[in-house]
Amino acid sequence: MKKEVTTMKDVAKEANVSIATVSHVINNTKNISKATRMKVMSVIEKYNYKPNYSAKTLRQQSTKTAALVISSYPDSFVTEMIFAIEERAKEMGYNLLLVNTKENNEYEEKTINLLYSNLVDGILLSPTSGDIQYLHKYTMEKFPIVMINRYEDSIKNIPRVTGDNFQLGYDATTHLVKHGHKNIGFIFTYPNVSTTADRIRGYQQALKQANLPFNEELIIQGFAHADGGADAARELLEKETKVTALFIQNDLMTIGAIDAIKKLKKSIPDDIAIIGFGEFSASHIIEPPITNVVLPPETIGKIAFDTLLNKINNPDYMSHIELPHSMTIRKSCGC
Known part of the structure; x- marks a missing residue:
């Protein structure tokens, strides 16, 4: 029994082309190679596919x-x-x-x-x-x-x-460098996204500008909640004992990191300075109050x-x- 193809997506999948290519073949709106056109038309004929022109009309309406x-x-x-x-x-x-x-x-x-x-x-x-x-x-x-x-x-x-996450990362790191910090930890949440990548590039550029080495071991991922921030801060500070400052990319993680630092019997900012991200509502009442870089x-x-x-x-x-x-x-x- 033949599979009933009812959508342009089905045609595209069987013909191994994009939905856009099927649309161009049907509407003759773009130069498509003869071989591709024949392949698409073959699938259309095989399943007696008929374009849904009512849907096309609807898409042109708000x-x-x-x-x-x-x-x-x-x-x-x-x-x-x-x-x-x-x-x-x-x-x-x-x-x-x-x-x-x-x-x-x-x-x-x-x-x-x-x-x-x-x-x-x-x-x-x-x-x-x-x-x-x-x-x-x-x-x-x-x-x-x-x-x-x-x-x-x-x-x-x-x-x-x-x-502008590059500039954000650069300015936060530069601020800590101006306070004399040379080993600055960077705690992030999600890899493979532009926000993280751009902030890390800014962090690296600030270190380079200050003639400080970039140490990949000072960059650590944590889960985007308070416990995740605590775990990441604890792991980093126990492994990299020369770290004297943290730049943290999430407000809940910042709260968790502060708790972990205090449990390690370290003082903020005397032992570990912190800059967080985002002006969350508790920033000014946490002890000590948190310095944040803020996007609108x-x-x-x-x-x-x-x-x-x-x-x-x-x-x-x-x-x-x-x-x-x-x-x-x-x-x-x-x-």
Whole structure:
């Protein structure tokens, strides 16, 4: 019994081509090689596939629904960014679908395909990793996608709105260097994402500028919660006894790291100085109060949604926006 093919995706899968290629063959909208065209047409004829023109017509109409696909909720920065996006969507008369992929790349890809199939006007995406080549088939269709917070340079036709994480990493490290620290630990949460990579590049550049060696052993990953921060700080400080400062990439991890440092009978900032990320609500009441580098989550969220609307209204719209950080100085860094 023949398999009933009902979607363009099924045709693309059997013909081993992209959905965009099948669309171009059907609509004769792009020069496709004769061999590829024949292969696609063969599958179409084999299953008597008929394009869903009603869906195509619907895609040209506004649904007033957008989607936000977020990789996780690791800290207050992401939570505040989401609130800002929801608020801006409401202001602009849009419904917002929110999906948490929990840092699962396969689930992310399935989610994007499902949202595309169900005719949302566009998607804001904070990807789980740099492995997002699957997005090419949507960019070829000029489907509106905007990357927020995280990005991947190899995807050329997607606007993005992020913080300047390189400068953030550079300035935080430089601040600690100016306090006389030469062995600075770097505690991060997620590997293979632009936020981590850019901050590490900034950290390295600051060390280089100060003629200090870069020691990869001082960079350690921890889970994005208080216990994860405590475990990472304890492991690093017990292994690398010359460390005198920490730059921590997550607010909950910062809280955990402080607890671990105190349990090691070390003083903050006299023995270990700390700079955290994000202006979380307890920063000023923790003892000692925490110095943080801060990106503006509300501004990033609102600009990202406005960028998505621009992309929806103009499929050729492109913009890469990097917002600057600030630093809130308190006692934990030694100031």
